[in-house]
Amino acid sequence: MSRIAGAIVHFGALDTLSASGTPLHRLDPRAKVVTTLAFAAAVASFGKYAVLPLLPFALFPVALASAGGVPFGLLGRRLLLALPFVVLVGALNPVLDRMPVSLGPFAVAGGWMSFTSILLRFVLTVSAALVLVAVTGFHEVCAALGRLGVPRPLVTQLLVLHRYLFVLLEEAGRMERARSLRTFGGRGRGLPASGAFLGTLLLRTWGRAERIHFSMLARGFDGVLRFERPLRFGAAAVLFTSGWIALFLAFRLVDVPRLLGSFLAAAAP
Amino acid sequence: MHMADALVSPAVGGTMWAATAGTTALACRRVRQGLDDRRVPLMGVLGSFVFAAQMVNFQVPGTGSSGHLGGALLLAILLGPHAAFVVVTSVLAIQALFFGDGGLLALGCNAFNIGFFPAFVAYPLVYRPLAGPGAGPGRRTAASLLAAATGLCLGAFGVVLETTASGITELPFRLFLGAMVPIHLAIAVVEGLATAAVVGFVLKVRPDVVEPGPAAPTPTSRLGAVFLAAALVLGGFVSWFASRQPDGLEWSIAKVTGRPATAEENAGRAATTLAGIGGGLATLVLVGGAGWALRRR
Numbered sequence: 001m002s003r004i005a006g007a008i009v010h011f012g013a014l015d016t017l018s019a020s021g022t023p024l025h026r027l028d029p030r031a032k033v034v035t036t037l038a039f040a041a042a043v044a045s046f047g048k049y050a051v052l053p054l055l056p057f058a059l060f061p062v063a064l065a066s067a068g069g070v071p072f073g074l075l076g077r078r079l080l081l082a083l084p085f086v087v088l089v090g091a092l093n094p095v096l097d098r099m100p101v102s103l104g105p106f107a108v109a110g111g112w113m114s115f116t117s118i119l120l121r122f123v124l125t126v127s128a129a130l131v132l133v134a135v136t137g138f139h140e141v142c143a144a145l146g147r148l149g150v151p152r153p154l155v156t157q158l159l160v161l162h163r164y165l166f167v168l169l170e171e172a173g174r175m176e177r178a179r180s181l182r183t184f185g186g187r188g189r190g191l192p193a194s195g196a197f198l199g200t201l202l203l204r205t206w207g208r209a210e211r212i213h214f215s216m217l218a219r220g221f222d223g224v225l226r227f228e229r230p231l232r233f234g235a236a237a238v239l240f241t242s243g244w245i246a247l248f249l250a251f252r253l254v255d256v257p258r259l260l261g262s263f264l265a266a267a268a269p
Numbered sequence: 270m271h272m273a274d275a276l277v278s279p280a281v282g283g284t285m286w287a288a289t290a291g292t293t294a295l296a297c298r299r300v301r302q303g304l305d306d307r308r309v310p311l312m313g314v315l316g317s318f319v320f321a322a323q324m325v326n327f328q329v330p331g332t333g334s335s336g337h338l339g340g341a342l343l344l345a346i347l348l349g350p351h352a353a354f355v356v357v358t359s360v361l362a363i364q365a366l367f368f369g370d371g372g373l374l375a376l377g378c379n380a381f382n383i384g385f386f387p388a389f390v391a392y393p394l395v396y397r398p399l400a401g402p403g404a405g406p407g408r409r410t411a412a413s414l415l416a417a418a419t420g421l422c423l424g425a426f427g428v429v430l431e432t433t434a435s436g437i438t439e440l441p442f443r444l445f446l447g448a449m450v451p452i453h454l455a456i457a458v459v460e461g462l463a464t465a466a467v468v469g470f471v472l473k474v475r476p477d478v479v480e481p482g483p484a485a486p487t488p489t490s491r492l493g494a495v496f497l498a499a500a501l502v503l504g505g506f507v508s509w510f511a512s513r514q515p516d517g518l519e520w521s522i523a524k525v526t527g528r529p530a531t532a533e534e535n536a537g538r539a540a541t542t543l544a545g546i547g548g549g550l551a552t553l554v555l556v557g558g559a560g561w562a563l564r565r566r
Contacts, residue, residue: 003324003326004321004324004325007324007368010367010368011367014367036373037373037374040274040372040373040374041279041282041283041374043274044274044277044278044279044282044374045278045279048436048437048438051549052545052546052548052549055549055552055553055556056552056556058553058556059555059556059559062556062557062559062560063559063560063563065560066559066560066561066562066563066564067563067564069564078368078369079369081368081369082368082369082370085271085273086273086275086276089273089276089432089438089440089445090275090276090438092438092439092440093438093439096439096440096441097439111439114437114438114439117437118275118276118437118438119275121274121275121437122273122274122275125273125274125275125372125373125374126273126274126369126372128373129365129366129369129372129373130366130367130369132366133366133367138363138366138367141366150293151293151294151297151298152297152301153297153300153301153309153355154293154297154355154358154359156309156313157309157312157313157316157355157356157359158359158362158363159313160309160310160312160313160314160316161313161314161316161317161320161356161359161360161363162363163313164313164314164317165317165320165321165363167317168314168317168318168320168321169317169320169321169324171321172321172322172324172325176325189326189327189328189335190327190328191327191328191329191462191463191466192466193327194325194327194328194463194466195463195465195466195467195469195470196466196470197325197327198322198325198338198463198466198467198470199466199467199469199470199471199474200470201318201321201322201325202318202322202467202471202478203471203474203475203478205314205315205317205318206311206314206475206478208314209307209310209311209313209314209315210307210311212310212314213306213307213309213310213311216309216310221306221309222306223306223309255545256548256552257545257548257549257551257552258544258545258548259548260547260548260551260552261544261545261546261547261548261549261551262544262548263548264544264547264548264551265544265547
């Protein structure tokens, strides 16, 4: 139950954020989708020991979250929940890769550098994806995907899935609560009972799909969902996309922290 | 298990995006050819169902632990491979965007590992031949178990290949594979039993849902072409990887024993590294300041 309740709260939080009306929210969604993809590709393109050169990339999620009013606490909680797989796969790096890398007066195993790099990549890419939805809204992301050439059935599928996610999660949450009130010491939580549980949920889902279809037909559905707001890729969107991508290229080619560091070292007496 | 953006190189991510985009285009065309617009809400709501069902835990027989349904095989049984692939891809996209499970760059890898193998390999080549119409419960359960094991192990193999080909982690190929396959076999037992239990229940209550008349046969030639493409892509990666690093274990041992950096090199580098660390901190301060300024407007 707690997992379902947590998911409902999280969805609600992101959807509420995406409904606010900052200038960033009003920007053409295609600009934000394309820029976020370019961001993920740029972060992934570094070598496995890259730690310092990755730091400037934090500017993208931080700036978007700040301008779009996304609370950092929300991002942090989600990052912690999604972390385990990455830690599991990267945790052996310090053991397997013991080639020393100098770090000031100390030398650390190269594995520690690559492990830190993995964690940093994880934080950057995941927070960028979460911020994208929070400052764009899923509906708009789908509109952008449709205009960018993603096949129609997949876009429609994403829209209907998102629309009914709340409904189904709440239904499952109610059934799960009812079951947990009637089970004791693991009885009734085994496979036969769970098969019936999920089967019932499936049949209710199926019945719901039939009712939805009838009401869609009553409203003139002809197999295609349409978007209300026509998208317009204006000057702001061009500036946003080209500006960020130019910045990513610069961060990729120039090691900003090292440059800053030597500048500071030269300035210090 | 979901691949993460943090573990994928652009070459691997891009290749798997291309493979997934091709499969999605094909699957979407087949879905549209179905000419049945009842499936539009059905697929969407079943995606939500899979999402909700993944959060309902049950006790795994014989052990104290709990598991949950994955759903890809169940979707293939209910909707057929093409629609199932589209639904799984959409669920993965929501998980990546809203929950940080997987990632945007890794979406192609995940759709292939978690969607393609159950829908286009395990279902048509294992489940359907074994559990045809009118199969008994025992036969259905066996077919589900085998199909789940096929789909999940191929998926785990995909994760291992993509991870090692990306080269971000140090995990040797054999060690990683040796850890992933047993885990996924255990998951497959749960997945197979749960799928069989749900299908069994639905067959009893509303058999028309599971067996909706004669389904259009999957065109084997096209399936073969997709397979060939996947084999070429994966094969290309493996050979490229194998030629560069003959044996993961030997290679890492050579690293353990081989060429430690000399003292003079260390001393020379110390100054630049310290400058680098100071620069890194300065960068973070600047980024934080930019965020603060944007927020205060």
